[in-house]
Each structure stands twice: as structure tokens, then as C-alpha cells.
Amino acid sequence: MRGSDFDELGFFAAIEASGARSLLIGRRALVLLGLPVLTADYDLWLHADDIAVLNAAVAPFDLVATVDAVEARRRGRYVLQNDEHVDVLVARSVSTVDGESVTFDDLWARRAELWIDDHVRVMIPALADLRRTKRFAARPKDLADLRMLDVLIAERGS
């Protein structure tokens, strides 16, 4: 499947229909929130028990997991790919660069839903939690995203 042919709406609809506990994080989440940032990939944070569910849901899009579920849980992440690239975080918790432990279950409990059209929802972390995920790595692009998220949080609340 060529990248330009990717059925993005169908992809998110399939994830929602599957019931997989999956949060869109990374720059695509920022795009949905209204920030036009450049990004190539999709980043999901998935409950570690829902790997098989997600993989089955996105199989019709020719997205194939790079490792099996056992190995994905051992590594804490895996990739779904064809011409698209979906980074899937499956760790139960991740530490920020300044030592805060961020737990999937907490983010899932506080999640927000965004309707991307009349029928399809995407789950994202609350703004303050999305900001936490931007402290998983100390990259310049994360810093730039943090600063923009701070403006959003100031305007909309966390």
C-alpha cells in the first residue's frame, strides 16, 4: 500500500471499533489539537494486553507487527509497518527524563476523545498528560512541542 493511498480515517475507525485501549500520542495528536507540526509517523500508546486486538484491527491495512506480542511486551514497544510506520508503545509505565513515572492506566483513565469526523473518535491523553509524554526523551522537537502545548494548556486548561 503506498503512503498516499493509506485510508487514515479507516485506520482510526478500525482501532476504535476493535476496543483496543489505545491512545494517540506524538505529533499526530498535536495536529488533531490544532498545531500544524511536521510528522511522518503515528505514535500509539497501547495497553500491553491489547496487542493482538490492535494487530488484528489494522491487518486489513497491510500493517504488520515487527515482533510478536511476547517480544513487544519484553521490549516495551514495537512497530506496525508497511509504507506507513506506526510506533506502538506497550510499556505499562515510562519515566520522563526528569524522573516522573507516567503510567498508561492513569493516562487512559484521564483520556480525552476527539471526533475526527462525524463517526470516528480518536482517544488522546489529557493535555497535561500529553505534555508528560513529551518528556520521555529530551529531543529538541519535544521541547518545541512542549512549548506549544503550554500555550494550548493556558488557553484550554489541562
Place this chain on the structure above:
Amino acid sequence: MTERLRPAGLEERARLKAMYDVPMDVAEFVRCAAAPLTAEEIAETRELITWFTQRYPTGVERLAYARRAWERWSRSGP
């Protein structure tokens, strides 16, 4: 007269991407992340959000924009 910007070449884009993706010194990152927003940052970000959300009111339109923007960027040659 405004100088026309030259599109980045493949090597230049790889260098820029690496710069943007390579982790910074953690203490520096934390210090910068905690610094108060400047009035200029706030104004620029608000302007960006207003433009983007008015031009692309729905999520699916924003996602489609992001895909087009990436394709344009990745295809732009020297």
C-alpha cells in the same frame, strides 16, 4: 525584495532531522521546558492555531494536511 527560500536538499534535510531528533542535555531540556512562555511564543502559537483550525476545522482535514505537508517536505529536492 524578499529572498526566495531554497528548498533543503536531501543531505541538508537529513542533517536538520538529526539535529531535531538527537537528545539534548537533560538538564538543559528541563530548564528550557520550565522557562515561562514569552509573549512572542504565545502570540506566534496562537496565530498558528487560529490559522490551522479555521482552515481545517475537522480532525480528518488536519490529519490530511499533515500527510500532505510531510509528502511535500520529503519530496522537495535541492
